[in-house]
Amino acid sequence: MKLPAFLNFITFLFTFAIGFSQQKEIQIKVHHVSNNVYMLVGQGGNIAISAGEDGVFMIDDQFARLTPKILKAIKTVSEKDIRFLLNTHWHGDHTGGNKNMEKEGAVIIAHENVRKRMSTDQFQKRRNRTIKAAPKGALPIVTFTKDLNFHFNGESIYAFHVHNAHTDGDAMVYFGSSNVLHMGDTYFQGKYPYIDLDSGGSAQGYIDAIKKALLIIDDETKIIPGHRNLSFKTELKEYLAMLEEIKINILTEINAGKTEEEVANNIKLTQKFDDLKYGDWFISGEAIRRTFYRSLKK
Numbered sequence: 289m290k291l292p293a294f295l296n297f298i299t300f301l302f303t304f305a306i307g308f309s310q311q312k313e314i315q316i317k318v319h320h321v322s323n324n325v326y327m328l329v330g331q332g333g334n335i336a337i338s339a340g341e342d343g344v345f346m347i348d349d350q351f352a353r354l355t356p357k358i359l360k361a362i363k364t365v366s367e368k369d370i371r372f373l374l375n376t377h378w379h380g381d382h383t384g385g386n387k388n389m390e391k392e393g394a395v396i397i398a399h400e401n402v403r404k405r406m407s408t409d410q411f412q413k414r415r416n417r418t419i420k421a422a423p424k425g426a427l428p429i430v431t432f433t434k435d436l437n438f439h440f441n442g443e444s445i446y447a448f449h450v451h452n453a454h455t456d457g458d459a460m461v462y463f464g465s466s467n468v469l470h471m472g473d474t475y476f477q478g479k480y481p482y483i484d485l486d487s488g489g490s491a492q493g494y495i496d497a498i499k500k501a502l503l504i505i506d507d508e509t510k511i512i513p514g515h516r517n518l519s520f521k522t523e524l525k526e527y528l529a530m531l532e533e534i535k536i537n538i539l540t541e542i543n544a545g546k547t548e549e550e551v552a553n554n555i556k557l558t559q560k561f562d563d564l565k566y567g568d569w570f571i572s573g574e575a576i577r578r579t580f581y582r583s584l585k586k
């Protein structure tokens with residue numbers, strides 16, 4: 289083995305070892321957001337709970353293997369039962385614990401398309417893999433198409449659907465008195481969004497979803513994104529401006545007859561935002577240019 293190859297191999301082993309130890313040591317951190325509302329961060333989508341006299345209302349549940357840790361974390365806030373679990377969309381890093389939560393007695397709720405997608409095998413072109421249908425106990429048993437209200441823990445908890453954004457089954461949840469909005473994966477704070485075109489997501493729908501969120505919130509609202517850090521209105525407005533600028537840039541290329549490869553290779557189209565580190569994760573500048581191209585070309 290030549291020296292550079294050997295060094296690469298050592299780096300690989302080291303990265304693998306770190307990845308493995310992180311996997312073993314995932315902690316569920318509980319952050320108080322406002323009034324009864326808490327955000328739980330572990331691995332996968334951010335969880336929100338409302339904990340009060342009526343019990344626990346929960347949004348998303350990460351992965352099945354984390355359920356014991358998540359339940360322990362919830363217990364530090366409330367001894368009461370988990371009455372409701374709402375899924376913001378069907379992806380496994382938000383619904384993986386469903387079956388366990390159903391066993392805990394939670395009633396699982398989601399948009400109708402979440403149940404539809406979880407009920408059958410789903411092929412994801414991007415990753416070239418099939419995700420098996422979820423077992424019966426993991427499926428939402430209450431579904432809605434537009435919106436619904438919970439009157440729980442002294443406030444109104446309003447869940448509403450946004451069309452073809454991150455997927456075709458996204459819901460946001462607004463805690464009225466606490467003034468907290470959970471946006472699910474219609475918001476990846478500080479990074480380019482993953483828009484799941486194979487699951488009915490779209491660039492325009494993603495932009496429209498954020499516009500809808502902005503109509504509901506005010507300067508004091510605390511925003512829980514699907515992934516990453518707690519956020520607020522001015523930051524979400526900047527995020528929207530970023531997406532709209534990229535949309536215009538890509539549309540101009542499409543109208544000029546450019547191919548997907550030309551757009552994928554033209555770093556200038558997202559350079560300004562790449563420099564702000566939006567692409568420093570699994571959705572790179574190239575990935576977001578391709579996503580917008582494919583979505584807007586239709």
Ligand SMILES: [Zn+2]
Pocket residue numbers: 377379454473
């Ligand atoms: Zn997702």
